[in-house]
Amino acid sequence: MEDLNFESNSLLELYNHLNLSVNLIDAAEGFSIFNLKDIGFKLPYQSTSYRPNFFSFLFIKDGIGHYTIDEHTFEVKPHSVYFTNPSNYRTFGWDKIEEIYLITFDETFLKKYISKEIFDDFPFLLTEKIKPKMVTDEFYHKAEYIYLQIQSEYTSNSPEKYKIIGHLLAVLFYKIKEYFWQDYDPIYEGNRSSQIVKSFKQLLEKHYRDLSSNKIETVFRVQDYANAQNLHPNYLSSVIKTKTGKPIATWIAEKTISEAKSLLKNSSISIKEITYKLGFSETAHFSNYFKKHTHTTPVQYRRELKKNI
The missing domain is CATH 2.60.120.280 (Regulatory protein AraC)
Known part of the structure; x- marks a missing residue:
């Protein structure tokens, strides 16, 4: 067929x-x-x-x-x-x-x-x-x-x-x-490209809420965000970068780190549990990812928070 x-x-x-x-x-x-x-x-x-x-x-x-x-x-x-x-x-x-x-x-x-x-x-x-x-x-x-x-x-x-x-x-x-x-200037375009950015941001927020509440277990890739809007990933990435000045990978990374910091700060769950909540398969992978973006490990970050209480 x-x-x-x-x-x-x-x-x-x-x-x-x-x-x-x-x-x-x-x-x-x-x-x-x-x-x-x-x-x-x-x-x-x-x-x-x-x-x-x-x-x-x-x-x-x-x-x-x-x-x-x-x-x-x-x-x-x-x-x-x-x-x-x-x-x-x-x-x-x-x-x-x-x-x-x-x-x-x-x-x-x-x-x-x-x-x-x-x-x-x-x-x-x-x-x-x-x-x-x-x-x-x-x-x-x-x-x-x-x-x-x-x-x-x-x-x-x-x-x-x-x-x-x-x-x-x-x-x-x-x-x-x-x-x-x-x-x-695409930054000021008020039609479909703006809607693409808006929809991406909304989906990004919803996805991480679902991860945190255990409704889903898988981190979205750029392909997944593109599929949600019936777009090619290259085109979605280009629109996001041009209209926001920030690559789509940066949006995803910043949201992941923000959620990780919130969980480390506002909950007592283990780092292993946080790892799975954020869609990482291994604690070591999550720890390396967190350190890459914050220059400290999840353990050190939580330890510093406790010192300042």
Whole structure:
């Protein structure tokens, strides 16, 4: 039976799953660009549901279709630009394809060939403003000039082609940022990204309450927090870091230490019991974790508390 909720780490995986041609996809560096007309879609085309772990830009010069994400359907028309990032499940469909260039890339490619601080330089990559943007002829011609250069490099045999593509893609990002998101700051975005952070914080608090009350016994990983919101862990981590300034691992560690200190201070239960309450399998593991983040052991911390009573 076909998986109706397919999770795809690359465009190659997605197109294989959808039984589409993959001849134009070079999976070596997590980047691809081509005209959708060359894929040979049988129109009208409708995809099944999938969740990508990659970013994509569509430059629609001549074509008609639609994308549906979170039950919101967006019409894609000529002279529009559409951006999507790793987030929730979606589907797409095409009624007409004449000239539609698709560019896809993953986070690894961005950090390798553009900047390790890619989301600081281009925070709009985390935006949830997913409605296709209609653009002026002037802007489209500028963007077209750049993406056709990128496509030319992609099909070349140059050993430096991905470095060149990285530079050209950065130029395209700057143009898009200037045109669409000059004043965009995800810290102040009041829509889905803010809700992602809010939901994560709420789940973090609830999870540790459940651990402390013995309702559950397992510490959540980033994957678990991502699954709770139907997000990819990389995307969740990026949103949390960009909007709060603090990595998701730090949020989890700080909450673990806070709960540990509370239990050491306000209860008489043994360190072994605290170990299990916080989801650690061994006391030594918990002790090392606590010392790493506080520079003292649980035993020493409790001893110091007693001295000050």
